[in-house]
Amino acid sequence: MKEVKCDCGxxxxxxxxxxxSCGKVLEEKEKDKKLxxxxxxxxxxxxxxxxxxxxxxxxxxxxxxxxxxxxxxITLIASAIGTILPQEMYIPPIMPAxxxxxxxxxxxxxxxxxxxxxxxxxxxxxxxxxxxxxxxxVICSLDRVVPLYRALxxxxxxxxxxxxxxxxxxxASQAEDTDQAFAMAKEKLKSKKYSIREEDGNILAEKxxxxxxxxxxxxxxxxxxxxxxxxxxxxxMYVDKILWIREGETKVIPETNGEYYLKNDGFILEMYDKEKxxxxxxxxxxxxxxxxxxxxxxxxxxxxxxxxVAGEExxxxxxxxxxxxxxxxxxxxRFALYQxxxxxxxxxxxxxxxxxxxxxxxxxxxxxxLNDPQDVYDLGNGYKAEVVxxxxxxxxxxxxxxxxxxxxxxxxxxxxxxFTPDKPDGEISFVAIRQTIEPFGDNEYKMAFKGIxxxxxxxxxxxxxxxxxxxxxxxxxxxxxxxxxxYWNHRRIWLRRVNGEVWVAGHTNKNWHGLKREIxxxxxxxxxxxxxxxxxxxxEKKG
Amino acid sequence: xxxxxxxxxxxxxLVLGAAVAYTLYANFTKDKIQKVAVGEKAPDFVLTDLDGNxxxxxxxxxxxxxxxxxxxxCKPCEKEMPYMNNQYKQFTDxxxxxxxxxxxxxxxxVNKFSExxxxxxxxxxxxxxxxQSAYGINPLPATFLIDxxxxxxxxxxxxxxxxxxxxxxxxxxx
Numbered sequence: 001m002k003e004v005k006c007d008c009g010x011x012x013x014x015x016x017x018x019x020x021s022c023g024k025v026l027e028e029k030e031k032d033k034k035l036x037x038x039x040x041x042x043x044x045x046x047x048x049x050x051x052x053x054x055x056x057x058x059x060x061x062x063x064x065x066x067x068x069x070x071x072x073x074i075t076l077i078a079s080a081i082g083t084i085l086p087q088e089m090y091i092p093p094i095m096p097a098x099x100x101x102x103x104x105x106x107x108x109x110x111x112x113x114x115x116x117x118x119x120x121x122x123x124x125x126x127x128x129x130x131x132x133x134x135x136x137x138v139i140c141s142l143d144r145v146v147p148l149y150r151a152l153x154x155x156x157x158x159x160x161x162x163x164x165x166x167x168x169x170x171x172a173s174q175a176e177d178t179d180q181a182f183a184m185a186k187e188k189l190k191s192k193k194y195s196i197r198e199e200d201g202n203i204l205a206e207k208x209x210x211x212x213x214x215x216x217x218x219x220x221x222x223x224x225x226x227x228x229x230x231x232x233x234x235x236x237m238y239v240d241k242i243l244w245i246r247e248g249e250t251k252v253i254p255e256t257n258g259e260y261y262l263k264n265d266g267f268i269l270e271m272y273d274k275e276k277x278x279x280x281x282x283x284x285x286x287x288x289x290x291x292x293x294x295x296x297x298x299x300x301x302x303x304x305x306x307x308x309v310a311g312e313e314x315x316x317x318x319x320x321x322x323x324x325x326x327x328x329x330x331x332x333x334r335f336a337l338y339q340x341x342x343x344x345x346x347x348x349x350x351x352x353x354x355x356x357x358x359x360x361x362x363x364x365x366x367x368x369x370l371n372d373p374q375d376v377y378d379l380g381n382g383y384k385a386e387v388v389x390x391x392x393x394x395x396x397x398x399x400x401x402x403x404x405x406x407x408x409x410x411x412x413x414x415x416x417x418x419f420t421p422d423k424p425d426g427e428i429s430f431v432a433i434r435q436t437i438e439p440f441g442d443n444e445y446k447m448a449f450k451g452i453x454x455x456x457x458x459x460x461x462x463x464x465x466x467x468x469x470x471x472x473x474x475x476x477x478x479x480x481x482x483x484x485x486x487y488w489n490h491r492r493i494w495l496r497r498v499n500g501e502v503w504v505a506g507h508t509n510k511n512w513h514g515l516k517r518e519i520x521x522x523x524x525x526x527x528x529x530x531x532x533x534x535x536x537x538x539x540e541k542k543g
Numbered sequence: 544x545x546x547x548x549x550x551x552x553x554x555x556x557l558v559l560g561a562a563v564a565y566t567l568y569a570n571f572t573k574d575k576i577q578k579v580a581v582g583e584k585a586p587d588f589v590l591t592d593l594d595g596n597x598x599x600x601x602x603x604x605x606x607x608x609x610x611x612x613x614x615x616x617c618k619p620c621e622k623e624m625p626y627m628n629n630q631y632k633q634f635t636d637x638x639x640x641x642x643x644x645x646x647x648x649x650x651x652x653v654n655k656f657s658e659x660x661x662x663x664x665x666x667x668x669x670x671x672x673x674x675q676s677a678y679g680i681n682p683l684p685a686t687f688l689i690d691x692x693x694x695x696x697x698x699x700x701x702x703x704x705x706x707x708x709x710x711x712x713x714x715x716x717x
Binding site: 405 | 549552553555556559562563565566567569570571586587588589590599614615616646647648649650651652654655667669671672673674676677
């Protein structure tokens with residue numbers, strides 16, 4: 001293959017359809033067409049012409065807009081599926097994710113987990129999709145913007161007849177005094193802010209060329225946006241963790257290097273109240289029943305004083321008290337803690353009474369702190385209860401043995417040994433919620449359930465994001481590109497003398513009506529006939 | 544011309560490819576990055592055992608330390624405990640110390656567990672997860688082999704057999 005030399009003397013790259021300089025049609029196929037395809041100025045999109053090395057093949061794959069659109073469609077569908085069930089990081093830590101999805105959502109949940117949708121947004125194939133969109137964006141843009149830039153820069157004033165004739169807006173006419181007519185039109189076009197170039201008495205009036213760069217500016221914005229997303233994977237740039245914290249508990253805030261601690265002073269869930277809240281809410285409350293008004297965690301932030309070794313009790317210095325509400329995070333340094341979830345009434349304490357089964361007489365109450373049970377509860381007068389075993393999250397395993405599934409007191413069970421003056425060797429009783437088993441036959445005494453005490457648990461998002469400004473920058477550039485491409489049009493008007501005739505042609509990338517009106521105004525009074533819209537004429541003829 | 548274009552395309556693709564590769568790499572290692580790397584010094588900690596004695600890791604310098612993280616509900620942990628107990632008895636005179644860090648359960652649960660298996664090595668409880676977060680513990684059981692200089696020799700997750708435990712203790716014998 002060789003470069004294509006046009007009659008006008010300009011040498012064009014291989015694959016050029018319209019000569020960059022004079023616009024003459026170089027491609028045989030195009031010669032039969034009544035109107036030219038003006039996309040990318042008929043320049044050679046190189047990817048289509050070279051297809052030799054592996055590099056070229058990869059390049060060509062990503063250079064296709066069709067491929068780009070499909071990548072976007074696939075990514076959209078995948079992203080949508082990822083929102084159907086909660087992602088792994090948002091499920092409460094009551095059981096392993098493996099069991100949780102099946103337990104909560106049945107076989108659909110299991111499938112969801114097995115296919116990896118529980119961790120979609122950081123799965124390798126999702127990241128590759130996003131990355132491919134980025135690559136496609138860069139290559140598609142480069143592959144088009146460079147030839148387009150070349151073609152627009154190299155264009156001559158006197159375009160070839162075959163080029164002008166096949167423009168959508170075209171007309172040929174006689175003028176009495178061509179020189180004067182051209183001078184008049186030039187002045188009028190100038191006043192319309194066209195920049196005028198002249199050559200051999202022909203005129204090219206052009207304005208708004210920069211609007212052609214709009215889509216590419218827009219893509220630069222998108223790429224910056226993607227770079228922002230990429231930076232989130234750089235350690236230290238981005239933190240997004242969940243902290244589950246019980247009322248009364250003090251915990252290290254993750255990712256702060258053990259510097260900061262948080263105490264949960266209480267979780268509050270408020271509902272709208274028909275009596276107390278404004279009347280306007282009444283109807284909505286009637287319709288929906290319970291409507292949450294406020295989710296709030298009252299917390300105290302502490303900072304560690306001095307150096308301590310892990311595990312050592314740190315000396316904490318209070319920084320501040322704060323009420324974390326939805327969209328009202330606690331901010332410190334570059335971190336922010338957001339209210340994100342909660343769990344009401346987690347079992348905290350259980351009370352029992354040592355009771356004679358026959359007489360119903362009670363010999364004292366005991367309260368077991370489920371997060372710190374004691375060995376023995378002495379009730380006095382020779383009555384005591386020993387905790388032989390404790391299962392915070394009890395179930396029977398395959399052998400019928402009681403085991404615990406986790407350390408969270410979701411379903412506590414105890415094996416008590418009850419000592420009384422008349423049973424000094426003790427009686428064994430297995431006590432779970434609404435369940436008592438006496439493994440060694442009938443007991444005389446039992447641990448009668450008295451009541452429970454619960455605590456709420458707050459879930460807070462720990463967030464640090466040093467990449468936000470990059471996203472903002474990308475977004476702004478994106479919008480600049482959109483505005484540039486949308487609110488300005490690239491318009492060109494050619495005036496050429498051909499064998500005593502005056503040929504007028506016009507082209508714009510959008511808003512043909514506006515272009516035609518400007519041509520009309522420019523030619524008004526010059527004696528040159530206003531060109532016709534050949535596309536309109538065509539369709540009228542057909543219709 | 545042609546050569547220049549090929550070079551250009553290759554460079555652009557390489558840059559893009561490198562960016563993608565880095566992102567993927569960073570993503571896959573972000574959960575797996577061992578906070579405590581093999582060959583580095585194991586982070587020091589102080590925890591209290593069931594009898595109220597404090598154990599500081601740095602106090603064991605000069606001995607090998609078999610550092611095991613476990614929970615009573617974790618089946619593989621439960622299985623390997625008696626093996627560790629047997630081997631501890633063999634190696635304790637040879638200068639290998641076992642420290643079993645419970646991941647913050649109740650004293651009662653840990654006590655009962657220890658009684659049931661008659662465990663003789665010190666068991667400490669990491670109440671507020673500080674040590675776990677310093678060591679980046681995720682799945683249980685997790686075991687670190689620490690040599691006499693306090694350096695991590697090996698990191699093991701998952702169940703161990705009695706033979707492998709013996710092998711490991713052999714490795715960190717001073």
